[in-house]
Amino acid sequence: MSDWRLPWSAACMCGRVTIRITAAPVMAMACHCRGCQKLTSGPYSLSLMLPASGFEVLEGETELGGLHREQSPHHFCTQCKNWLYTTNIGGGEFVNFRATMLDDASWVSPFIESNVAEKLPGVVSGASRSFEGFPSPDQYGPLMAAYAEEGARPR
Ligand SMILES: [Zn+2]
Numbered sequence: 001m002s003d004w005r006l007p008w009s010a011a012c013m014c015g016r017v018t019i020r021i022t023a024a025p026v027m028a029m030a031c032h033c034r035g036c037q038k039l040t041s042g043p044y045s046l047s048l049m050l051p052a053s054g055f056e057v058l059e060g061e062t063e064l065g066g067l068h069r070e071q072s073p074h075h076f077c078t079q080c081k082n083w084l085y086t087t088n089i090g091g092g093e094f095v096n097f098r099a100t101m102l103d104d105a106s107w108v109s110p111f112i113e114s115n116v117a118e119k120l121p122g123v124v125s126g127a128s129r130s131f132e133g134f135p136s137p138d139q140y141g142p143l144m145a146a147y148a149e150e151g152a153r154p155r
């Protein structure tokens, strides 16, 4: 099954930043780490890992936020301050996009969840594969292959 119904459009809460996605994600993940809890002001982050070549900001300005780190920086809307995406993932090959910004996020379901050691009690992400920390580097290939086959698609 490969029908991702691309392209997808997305926007921040105030609508100033609009995004176009033209490539299928390689992973959908929930991260329960303390950093994601703080960045989202919620129990976990929900991300789609996208090929950078299929990710484009069409309108609006973003600024760096969070810890303002140089490696894999966090991009926010300058107006509504939504956390929108993280660049320079996998040496620049991927962007981690916050899936809840999609115009239609109703289908998004995490395939893996990371840092469950820090998960808040009672939180259930729905991911079928759970990791105490992050998956080890040698696990990503098989996980991506399984996601390409079984990952949730837009309806
Ligand atoms: Zn995290």
Ligand SMILES: [Zn+2]
Pocket (backbone or CB within 6 Å): 012, 013, 014, 015, 016, 017, 077, 078, 079, 080, 081, 082
């Ligand atoms: Zn905004």
